[in-house]
Amino acid sequence: MATLADVAALAGYNKSTVSRALARPEMVAPETIARIRAAADELGYVLNRTASQLARGRTGLAAFVVPTLENAFFAPIIGGAQARAAESDLHLTVAVASLETAAGVAALERLAAQVDGLILAAPRGTDEHVTAIAAVKPTVLVDREADGLPSVVADTATAIGAVVQGLAVRGHRRIAYLGGPPGSWQDPGREAAAREAAGRSGAELTVHGPFPATFAAGVTAAHEVLESGATAVVPYATALTLGLMLTLRGRGVHVPDDIVVSAETTVTDALGAPGIPAIDVDGDGLGRAAMDLLAAALLSPAETRRLRLPVQVAWSRA
Secondary structure (H helix, E strand, C coil), X not given: CCCHHHHHHHHCCXXXXXXXXXXXXXXXXXXXXXXXXHHHHHHCCCCCHHHHHHHCCCCCEEEEEECCCCCCCHHHHHHHHXXXXXXXXXXXXXXXXXXXXXXXXXXXXHHHCCCCEEEECCCCCCHHHHHHHHCXXXXXXXXXXXXXCCEEXXXXXXXXXXXXXXXXXXXXXXXXXXXXXXXXXXHHHHHHHHHHHHHHHCCEEEEECCCCCCHHHHHHHHHHHHHHCCCEEEECCHHHHHHHHHHHHHCCCCCCCCCEECECHHHHHHHCCCCCEEEECCHHHHHHHHHHHHHHHHHCCCCCCEEEECCEEEECCC
16 A cells, blocks of 8 residues: 655655645645645555544544434535535544533533544534534534524524415415524524515414424324414424424314414425415525535634525415
8 A cells, every 4th residue: 555655766856745745735836735735646646635634733523513413404404514625635523412401511511622624514502512522623613603603593583574475475374483492592583584574465373382493292282282273383393394284284274274383395385275375494505605605614613603594485385
């Protein structure tokens, strides 16, 4: 197997120059890089990137931290971040941690000390806890914002407002909003957008919750929805939608003929029922954008860009 010394001998440079050319090409003249890479290719030499990262004081490892693995919302975001991490020469690991307790913050601080940076999905927990983690290593927030930190957020609040307005235009005069978990960063914005759209459209909005973003919570919410007299429902999360739909159907309520329940595109496509609004978050794009922000933050810790990605609303057709 070829070694760094073999490449250096063939290219006619010392080992330190070869090492810099392969690991830090921005520090070496282009013609030197070309000659060294040609020698490496001829010998079949593969750079030990782990050793290279460690020599630069880095691990080559980043962590994507989620509060739970039960919420399918995070899966495509993680997938997008992993794809972009591979392109950035980073390995992305996934960790589950909550910032709602001091113990959770302490555990995450220990993890942060072992990686180069974090992508943090922390829908709950205080800004103080979030900034404590960001003080350890460069951190990018997903679906949450905090002063002084880079973040990428799906603009679901605007989408929910559009859904409520669309439902009102279609004749729904009583609309229910099922709120998210206590302390959720996104929920107040979504509720406010729903209220504003209902008021502007002349519809009555009832707000229920808070609810965990789970299937079981959707089941328990069914009674409140029926009591409210709503003919349309906009839930905080897809898991709530599924639990609610199943329970309503079990009680003889036709969805969406009697009550329209907003969902995501995969659900409305599967149902093939007309008139159901779908909120379509580009999870893959969200994850890729978060990884791009983290890569920038690793180069410049002062990087604090905030991105708000638009969220599409589609109305299913038969």
